[in-house]
Amino acid sequence: MLGRRTLLQGGAAFTLAGCALPQRPVVAGQPGLVLTPGPAGWWDSERVSCPRVLREPDGWKMWYYGRDVTFDRSVVLPTGRVGLATSPDGIHWTRVRGPGVMGSVLDPSPDHDRFDAAFVGVSDVHHTPGGYEMYYFGGSWDISTNRGQTVRGFPARPGRATSPDGVHWTRQDGPYRGAIMDVGAPGTFDAMMVGWPQVLRGPDGGLRLYYHTRDPKLGFIACMAVSADGKSWEKIGPILTHGGEDDFDGIGPSTRQVFLSGGSYMMVYEGFNKYQRISIGLATSQDGQHWTKIRGPLRGGAIFEPAPQGSPYWDNRSVGTPWVVAKPDGGWHLYYIGNADPPPGVEAGELTVVHQIGLAVSDGDLLHWQRWGA
Numbered sequence: 001m002l003g004r005r006t007l008l009q010g011g012a013a014f015t016l017a018g019c020a021l022p023q024r025p026v027v028a029g030q031p032g033l034v035l036t037p038g039p040a041g042w043w044d045s046e047r048v049s050c051p052r053v054l055r056e057p058d059g060w061k062m063w064y065y066g067r068d069v070t071f072d073r074s075v076v077l078p079t080g081r082v083g084l085a086t087s088p089d090g091i092h093w094t095r096v097r098g099p100g101v102m103g104s105v106l107d108p109s110p111d112h113d114r115f116d117a118a119f120v121g122v123s124d125v126h127h128t129p130g131g132y133e134m135y136y137f138g139g140s141w142d143i144s145t146n147r148g149q150t151v152r153g154f155p156a157r158p159g160r161a162t163s164p165d166g167v168h169w170t171r172q173d174g175p176y177r178g179a180i181m182d183v184g185a186p187g188t189f190d191a192m193m194v195g196w197p198q199v200l201r202g203p204d205g206g207l208r209l210y211y212h213t214r215d216p217k218l219g220f221i222a223c224m225a226v227s228a229d230g231k232s233w234e235k236i237g238p239i240l241t242h243g244g245e246d247d248f249d250g251i252g253p254s255t256r257q258v259f260l261s262g263g264s265y266m267m268v269y270e271g272f273n274k275y276q277r278i279s280i281g282l283a284t285s286q287d288g289q290h291w292t293k294i295r296g297p298l299r300g301g302a303i304f305e306p307a308p309q310g311s312p313y314w315d316n317r318s319v320g321t322p323w324v325v326a327k328p329d330g331g332w333h334l335y336y337i338g339n340a341d342p343p344p345g346v347e348a349g350e351l352t353v354v355h356q357i358g359l360a361v362s363d364g365d366l367l368h369w370q371r372w373g374a
Contacts, residue, residue: 030314032338032358032371035062035085035093042095043068043102047355049078050196050255050321051335052125053090060087060325061166062335063134064357065121068102072118074152075139078355079121082106082136084166090325090333091359091372098167106161106169108138115140115157115177123255124198131164135197135209140177155183158197158211160230174231181209181225181233189215189238190223196255196321200288202226208288209233212254218242220252220272224289240283240291243271248279248300255321258288266366267291268334270320273300276348278318280304280336282366296367304334304360304369309341314356317341317348324366334360334369 035051038044044066053062067080081104085093098105109117116138124135139153157179161169174180181197184190190213198210209225215238222240225233242252249271256269265285270278279302283291296303304322307313315338325333339353346352360369 029373031374032360033314033356034091034335034359034372035064035357037066037354037356038095038103041102043081043100043104044083044095045069046071047078048357049337049355050121050123051323051337051357052122053323053325053333053335054125054127055090055325055327060090061085061125062087062093062357063105063122063125063166066355072152073351074143074150075119076151076350077119077121077139077153077156078350079119079137079139079153081108082120082122082134096167105167106134106136109171109178111178112141113177114138115179116159116171117141118153120159121196123196125166128162131162132166134161134163134169135159135199136161137193137195137197138179154193155191156193156195157181157183158194158209180230181235183213184235189213189218189221190235194223198256198258199230200258202288210239210256210258212256214252214254218252220254222253222256222267222269236289239289240267240269240293243293243301245274246300247271248273248298248302248305249281250274250300251276253281257323259324261326261366268303268322268324268366270322271300271302277306277309278320279306280319280322280334294367303367304336306338314338314340314354315358317353319358330364332362332364332366334362336360 045068048066051064062085071080083104084096087093097103100107118139120138122136139156144154160172163169176182207227212222221238224236224239227233243249251272253269258267265288267283282294285291295301298305307316319338321337323335338358342352359372
């Protein structure tokens with residue numbers, strides 16, 4: 001059994017415009033929980049989400065997105081700003097105060113006309129000869145209607161930034177209001193967003209950009225684009241779609257990570273079921289484009305799922321945004337976000353549940369995971 005520890009705390013109910021935001025209290029010390037919302041005055045004091053982790057020679061680094069209570073609530077995703085935490089062991093994390101607003105390392109652009117002026121969210125970080133490269137996504141101040149709700153930030157587009165140290169970031173402008181790739185024309189499969197980009201180099205030396213979107217007919221779908229130089233991208237189209245009606249990904253796959261293991265491409269991804277609950281699944285590919293789902297041992301074929309519904313745990317509603325890191329001993333760390341059901345009478349939504357960051361561990365089998373501390 002892995003020992004339980006006292007973890008970072010925060011996340012009490014906040015007040016905005018005289019209305020209490022309907023959040024459950026954050027409970028530290030629960031299985032899996034490794035990073036909770038930050039203290040008052042920090043950029044992430046309301047929620048933390050989407051961990052992207054690197055194991056470094058001198059420790060571990062985690063970039064993630066979140067927001068504080070003052071962030072514009074017409075942006076209905078849990079995105080906002082990007083920050084950094086470090087750890088000696090991948091379990092116990094300390095926030096790094098960055099140069100941005102309230103300690104962030106990347107903020108929405110001050111240029112009102114850019115694609116990322118309303119929010120930013122990290123989705124991929126890796127090493128370069130000069131330091132680090134981040135792929136992120138952002139939304140503009142444009143107003144649109146999404147399922148009857150007026151929102152800002154859609155369609156979302158992908159961007160790129162570079163840094164010498166992982167703390168100070170410089171945007172690298174693309175041709176689409178600063179984005180590196182545009183959404184599709186109205187009515188096409190990715191007109192809503194090119195979201196959560198991740199970039200890998202293929203065996204031919206070219207680049208592959210994995211992303212997801214939501215199609216009115218297909219639901220959530222994972223997609224791919226290719227590029228020879230990282231400047232001009234050609235969309236290949238959908239590469240992974242929804243499962244069966246009773247599968248954990250019956251509404252489709254969304255945020256994901258693609259990586260190489262044992263000579264094959266692997267994809268861990270979050271999937272929405274028909275009850276709008278999120279679990280994590282696995283797929284494999286020999287070429288990175290044509291994918292086969294691997295049915296996991298949990299409900300609907302998942303490999304990792306929320307804690308039992310109705311239980312008192314912090315992640316009893318959904319688990320998602322998976323990111324795995326290989327360990328020297330052959331095991332794996334799986335970082336994820338979790339959230340619990342909102343209080344009775346409150347409809348679950350991106351801004352009515354508390355996003356927090358968790359860790360599951362495996363001895364090497366990608367199909368079987370245990371929450372850290374369980």
